[in-house]
Amino acid sequence: MPNRRERGEGMRVDGRRNDEIRNVKVTRNFTKYSQGSVLMEMGDTKVICTAMIEDKVPVFLKGSGSGWITAEYSMLPGSTQTRKQRDIAKLRLDGRSNEIQRLIGRALRSVVDLTALGERTIWVDCDVIQADGGTRTASITGAFVALVDAVNAIDKVTPFKRYPISSAVTAISVGVVHGEPMLDLCYVEDSKAEVDMNVVMNSKGDFIELQGTGEERPFNNIELMDMLELATIGNTALIEKMKETLGSSMDRVLR
Amino acid sequence: MPNRRERGEGMRVDGRRNDEIRNVKVTRNFTKYSQGSVLMEMGDTKVICTAMIEDKVPVFLKGSGSGWITAEYSMLPGSTQTRKQRDIAKLRLDGRSNEIQRLIGRALRSVVDLTALGERTIWVDCDVIQADGGTRTASITGAFVALVDAVNAIDKVTPFKRYPISSAVTAISVGVVHGEPMLDLCYVEDSKAEVDMNVVMNSKGDFIELQGTGEERPFNNIELMDMLELATIGNTALIEKMKETLGSSMDRVLR
Amino acid sequence: MPNRRERGEGMRVDGRRNDEIRNVKVTRNFTKYSQGSVLMEMGDTKVICTAMIEDKVPVFLKGSGSGWITAEYSMLPGSTQTRKQRDIAKLRLDGRSNEIQRLIGRALRSVVDLTALGERTIWVDCDVIQADGGTRTASITGAFVALVDAVNAIDKVTPFKRYPISSAVTAISVGVVHGEPMLDLCYVEDSKAEVDMNVVMNSKGDFIELQGTGEERPFNNIELMDMLELATIGNTALIEKMKETLGSSMDRVLR
């Protein structure tokens, strides 16, 4: 079967090229109480990411001198086409949310020196207000910005001896849709993707986490390579966006 | 003890007169999936209010011909000064949230003819993203706008024989702070209020619900009258704001 | 439409005048383990109210020198016409019960000097064994008697420097039924009330809490005034009953 490009259609639902990410908009200081507070928009996907500091650590770290970063992820009931029932109504944390918040936490911790952070916890909350595909990757990228702001808020009061963030972290989704590898799937693309992959990278271009799933069919090595290439393009673009957004705060991260 | 005015201070923390409400900003169509979606801002208090339609009713109404309106209220973890733990982390719905969402539901149902609505449920969700006092009253007012938009969305597809909304509903807080009755308390005022009252009214100036609490001390009839007068001023101002925001949609409500 | 009185019916289902409360019966020392234990009967509404002392306080008060009063409210499964399922069967605290127990706690704390009480908790439990309207107000009044007995039990062993109870607290329901304001609604009246209001007052005639709801329709200022007048009559009668029941224990409260 001729693919979309061969059929001369050449463009994605929203007019993007296959290797193009959506419009990214990062609004810092979105709300006033959290030390870091970001409205992260990737196309129509919108996530509120906050980072709050607490001056104690979980039991397993008490007295260790080390800090902790923990993340929670949730979707507002009105963020999806069909209303998403709240977790508390079912008395259980949604399985998918649980998986995602564990991923966000690992991604952020991978670029932070928890010992340099000191015995404090940074609570990161990602609340999706509009879900149009890629909410987990948008959450990671947005949460990183909130994290930097929270870390700098600590630094302003009690300067760190060693700056605890050692690299930026961003994430993007890739997939194979109608046989074609594509970058940063929106919901319509995601729902018909044959293969779906989330790629978390640092600002040095290394992988932090890969999660690839053959949703509709298995995938081979060539498809994998194509997707990884696209993911590298996407994360590189996001790193540029981070530099623009965070300005001088990013210099310190990248040093 | 001379009160604030007698002491010549004359103004509230944010420069308002005692009978003045905060800046109100109502953004309709804030997100794209819900039939009604409103960002309600009263000063620094910000609540996302969505209204979604489901084509079935709770068990107790099945086959009755009557519809239902149900409301849920929650605060994002980053919406408060100290991080607010999610309900699911404690496996219980927060007691205060529960009380508030019951109030929102009653307030909305009081202006809707559920039989005219037909056998469908309107799910209203109020998620506070920034809490600076008066979140429950802002939720009611914002939810009303979302409700109108949702009802009109139904109407566009399957026009109602009888328009189900019979009046507007708005709500405002009043209180006694340092001995002075005040309208629309912000967080700083609320936290030192001696008496605190939430007043839900319809567009005819009647009461739908009153909840007054002597937080620090009991209150007498005179104070009550003063507060009710202020509440009437506040709700009247909100009704004007509703007309402005909803435009022609409001005409139908007020007919 | 002529109202009930104009139609010459003149009397309520149980023969009371509109400004008359039901028979009140307060049995102290109803059970033997609690420091305060009361069977509170208002007409056919029957609530067991106990007050037990624990020599520690919640975490947020540890070391503060201040005590705490907490209340729980529940209905026995057999207390209502249709069996009331236990909370544990649904794994959630009933929304209405939650609202009521918060109200009871606030009402009792409003007349107690928690610092004078010292670092101890008084656990108040209100368990409805027969519900015929007004269970929340009967609970408040009955709980007050149990509280006095518990406080005096402490006093007997380790006398208070300052007696911690500063006023009596009672509560009564009022409403508008078939257009007529009425005092202390029984279940049959309550279920057809247009407006419903619970009024908590202290022994000085001031308000501690007001909760008015337009169940069937909004209400205006005049109706509100009528209801508040009836509530004052009702609470005054209850205070008299308290004096009778508590005897000399009441003197100390009222001093």
Add this chain to the structure above:
Amino acid sequence: MPNRRERGEGMRVDGRRNDEIRNVKVTRNFTKYSQGSVLMEMGDTKVICTAMIEDKVPVFLKGSGSGWITAEYSMLPGSTQTRKQRDIAKLRLDGRSNEIQRLIGRALRSVVDLTALGERTIWVDCDVIQADGGTRTASITGAFVALVDAVNAIDKVTPFKRYPISSAVTAISVGVVHGEPMLDLCYVEDSKAEVDMNVVMNSKGDFIELQGTGEERPFNNIELMDMLELATIGNTALIEKMKETLGSSMDRVLR
């Protein structure tokens, strides 16, 4: 070591002989909504037992023509020396309560022909308001009376072809205290009992359920025989009490 009798003490804490049960008081129609409602008192142990009829059965019996009897047991927070935390506060049914309510259900079902009962459920609730030992056995005996009243309430409206209750059921505790077998232990005795046994019997003198536990030490065949003899004496006395309480209603059961 010489036992109590050999030491010439001869009497129990409350002056009873070893083979004597406590005062039994059975108040029928204790509350007004349940078809059966009993206040069961054995000495200072007091349990409210209600039986309510529901015109449907659990899923596993739907369409079977058979009815069901289910029992729940709970202790009010104020029923014990130290306040008993509510199950809902821990989000779990108390282990002991669970065990007891399963026992009550089995005991009642053992004397009822569920097919004769027809497709309806009888909900039995036993709520302990004062616990002085033997609450589970008092619950069984009291629940039986409530059950008879509920069954007769059905019978009055739609007479049974076959009367569904085939025997009375009562229960009593026995134990070994300071080496002496004793009947119907009160709390003080129970707390120092070496062996503890609950015996459920029918009105023909047969066993329905036996639960014996060597609390402090194992027990032998002779002790077992002694305890069973006492249990027979106790249950026989309770059957006499049932006849007295239920009057002609009991005739039908015993026929």
Add this chain to the structure above:
Amino acid sequence: MPNRRERGEGMRVDGRRNDEIRNVKVTRNFTKYSQGSVLMEMGDTKVICTAMIEDKVPVFLKGSGSGWITAEYSMLPGSTQTRKQRDIAKLRLDGRSNEIQRLIGRALRSVVDLTALGERTIWVDCDVIQADGGTRTASITGAFVALVDAVNAIDKVTPFKRYPISSAVTAISVGVVHGEPMLDLCYVEDSKAEVDMNVVMNSKGDFIELQGTGEERPFNNIELMDMLELATIGNTALIEKMKETLGSSMDRVLR
């Protein structure tokens, strides 16, 4: 009615005599992490029993010098004919499991001197992998073996002054099937048993716990005596099996 034997059928489904237990197989060190780990097989009933040591005790024993033994019982979903839903899927501990694990805990504690054990907890877990009747009694017997191994593991590192186990404990089920008393019922027999009894005994032949239920009908004294005799035969056989399995470890227990 002539019984099975009189009807010349003479044998049970699996060819055993009425006073015969099933094949018992006890595999010690079944898994490698637990200090005691046993695969207990009685006929087709298979239970994994592990005992693990924790160097702390529940709050109520802190500082008492005394240790604790706690037991949990569960059935794997695939252990029964129809899949057994996991407790976590219903958010409640299964009522029957709860009852059984309380029984296992009591049985084990009855043969252990908790003070001699010292301030440590032994966690016993009984997980049924195949259920063919008598899982609770197999669990008790298997758990005892695991307990001995765990206690000896402690003893090897920090020898006990006083050996904490004072006796062996085993358990067996008995019942009346088609009018005949039988020992160690398999599932087919259990499901048609009229009377069912679980008997926990120590190695001196005394009773630790008796739980007899008239499943289909009441039972009389003679039947009870018959069942107790069979239970004694069964537990004696199990004690012999224990000696064989535990070898010299058993000597110390029996001393």
Add this chain to the structure above:
Amino acid sequence: MPNRRERGEGMRVDGRRNDEIRNVKVTRNFTKYSQGSVLMEMGDTKVICTAMIEDKVPVFLKGSGSGWITAEYSMLPGSTQTRKQRDIAKLRLDGRSNEIQRLIGRALRSVVDLTALGERTIWVDCDVIQADGGTRTASITGAFVALVDAVNAIDKVTPFKRYPISSAVTAISVGVVHGEPMLDLCYVEDSKAEVDMNVVMNSKGDFIELQGTGEERPFNNIELMDMLELATIGNTALIEKMKETLGSSMDRVLR
């Protein structure tokens, strides 16, 4: 830093080469009630995998003609070095278990034609009895065998028109330990791995799911390629093992 091989150590803790999997032992028909029942052993990791058939589907598939496969994963308390608390004790499904059971379900569904399966559910349960690394991948491989047996059990009774399994599925872990890529990590290796990856493949050598995490540090493309090569070696070896274990049943899968 010279790696292990350069330092001449050449071998892993258990003497394997870096590209070697552990001993695999697959015991079919491990228990008797489940249609598929497997004891899966990979080295010291042991998992009981059962597959049971239920003749109905989840609500979202009712009437669709399509079947469903669902998986649950759990670890017995005694399966780990430190006792693993049961989920029900915390009233929440373990986050990691949740993630793993979602992975198992996706992996199995990827090789099954759910429409060919018909409206039935296959419940797969993976219960770890000894955890020595790689429990999730062992669960997938073992669950596949149980699934085949369950599908064939259906086929025997009501032969499938189209055989619903289209490929085998196996899974293996790979990682980077001390700078060296390694296949099938045991617990000791896993706990010091810098990078960790789980690879699910089908019998055609394609990927079904990839999950790679930089546990201790990010990883680059070369390391990724090395790991994928090892994973292919491992899964190929497992497919051979599947053929051996399943014999002719595997032919049908591979056709």
